[in-house]
Amino acid sequence: xxxxxxxxxxxxxxxxxxxxxxxxxxxxxxxxxxxxxxxxxxxxxxxxxxxxxxxxxxxxxxxxxxxxxxxxxxxxxxxxxxxxxxxxxxxxxxxxxxxxxxxxxxxxxxxxxxxxxxxxxxxxxxxxx
Numbered sequence: 586x587x588x589x590x591x592x593x594x595x596x597x598x599x600x601x602x603x604x605x606x607x608x609x610x611x612x613x614x615x616x617x618x619x620x621x622x623x624x625x626x627x628x629x630x631x632x633x634x635x636x637x638x639x640x641x642x643x644x645x646x647x648x649x650x651x652x653x654x655x656x657x658x659x660x661x662x663x664x665x666x667x668x669x670x671x672x673x674x675x676x677x678x679x680x681x682x683x684x685x686x687x688x689x690x691x692x693x694x695x696x697x698x699x700x701x702x703x704x705x706x707x708x709x710x711x712x713x714x
Contacts (some may be wrong), residue, residue, distance in 0.1 A: 598659030637704030
């Protein structure tokens, strides 16, 4: 697959990932209390699961670069929100909510690492079945 086709596939996957981010974050925000970026937290944690699951699953398999890039860079890259995460921590701290900023930081990292572990476990379990 040539560079332009690969780039188009990444862009298409990124489009889908960004729509999924919008939908998941919006749904969580409707259900969660205001004043804490729960939507971004859920997107970051589930994005970590998705990326770890996919990369673990394909680690020892022959997968085209285009597919790997489309999912890891396009879809998951558009779906996860760590740049938004950093900005929201800054804004929480700047507006005098240091405890919330710290809690958000700790929960995001802990859930992200737990998501990576869960994604790896799920991929290994799927491989064994």
